[in-house]
Amino acid sequence: MTDGNIIKYFNTIHKLGKPGPGRIKGSSVTIKKLAAILGLSHSTVSRALNGHPAISQSTRESVLQAAKKYGYIPNSAAQALRNATSGAFGVIIPDIQNDFFISVTNAIAREAGKRSWQMILAITEDHPDTEYHVLRRMMAASVDGIIIAPSANPLPETRELITRTHAVQLLRRHDGIQAPLIAIDDRYGISLATVHLRRLGHTRIGYIGSSTDLSTGFERLQGFLQHFSSAEQAALKDIIHIGPPQAEFGTAAFKRIMSVDHAPSALVLGSPRYAMGMLTAAKALRVRIPQDLSVVAYGLVPWGSLLDMQLTTVVLPEKEVTDACVDMIRHIMDSELTLTHDEFIRSTENQLFTPRLALGDSTGVNRSER
Incomplete structure (x- = not known):
């Protein structure tokens, strides 16, 4: 194609x-609903939709017009x-x-x-x-x-x-x-990034991730948080930001993270879309990577080959x-x-x-x- x-x-x-x-709007129209709208019985509407000979042509046309108008989908679609x-x-x-x-x-x-x-x-x-x-x-x-x-x-x-x-x-x-589901083990992926940074001696690690209303955002955040105690999580609240997977959000979140009194020494990005804005902002703020801040990206960054460095990345399958x-x-x-x-x-x-x-x-x- x-x-x-x-x-x-x-x-x-x-x-x-x-x-x-x-x-x-937002309603699944059934035969019963059509019947109520038309003031007909459920059986009459059903027979009209199925072309039963006992139903008059005028009634059948009324039912078909209503079905089209209100977006009725017959259960026979499943059959x-x-x-x-x-x-x-x-x-x-x-x-x-x-x-x-x-x-x-x-x-x-x-x-x-x-x-x-x-x-x-x-x-x-x-x-x-x-x-x-x-x-x-x-x-x-x-x-x-x-x-x-x-x-x-x-x-x-x-x-x-x-x-x-x-x-x-x-x-x-x-x-x-x-x-059924075809997906990526997002929790494990972010866990890989977090464990890597902790092994390098980082304890104050920031996180920028997508909405936890989606399973992907929720799993990624859990993959990050699971490596910190409750007390550590509370101490990281000011450097964890959740929002839409858009470059603009990543830029704004990064600026807020780096403006706190105790800025992190490392950062995990929960979406590849955050990388460009974050790196541009880092340059403007004169934050050196990795000397001042270690960064792990989630997912390959399409323009990553244009950077002077190679990003440490969680590579998706x-x-x-x-x-x-x-x-x-x-x-x-x-x-x-x-x-x-x-x-x-x-x-x-x-x-x-x-x-x-x-x-x-x-x-x-x-x-x-x-």
Whole structure:
């Protein structure tokens, strides 16, 4: 599948994902709700939707118009998934600025192109309403399966829809979603960085990480905190900052960390997006790395080769995650899809891949706590 096709699919689903006029925002429309809206019985609406000959043409048309207006998705979509394949699958991610998501999506798209599958890509920007509407449209298109990086708070309707398809959670895990997981052991990855710095003699270590509302942010923070006692954690409160995975936040957080009376001798970055802003700010503040501050980045920094130094980095298992996603799509698309949702979950194991630490020039022995 070419990049142009990916963009075309994204544009299509992005437009379709927005609630149309008259639709019930954030609501999963059922036959009972349609019946209540139309003032008809549940059985009459059901028969009209199924083309029963006992239902008049005018009633049938009214029901179909209402179903279209309010975005009703028939439960038969789940049966269609089990009885036939559409040759299409969905990928739902929060953005296309994250290099990891881009790599995974490109690999899946290449596999789809080889096999003449149709890949429908949707971007949610982590908005639960958008997430629900793009998922609903994919379900209406009878996709054979979905890979989704869920938002922090998916709507109940989203969680219900996922039970009606073969879905896999990518990188992020939400306990309310019944779907297997393909992810990275984030807790272990940040633990590697923290242990490395402690072995170099650093005890006052700062941390900049992403929101703990997401499983990735929570696991990374726990990987950091687990190496400090309760008393040590309390002493580090002023140099631990949690926020969005954006360069601007990383820059602001770094400046706040370095402005405290007792600045840290080391810093762990919980996202590669923080690195550029942090290093630029360090240069402006004349903070030398690693002489004044040892730094470990989480995930490869795309422009890292342009630096005068090589960053000490937690290298993420990108290929392993990508291969697992491609294998999962092959499994979903190549199978006869005779499994129910529960059977699919029972037959599919969670896959958690391990990062590794790559030593560079940005960390060194702590010579004195400042």
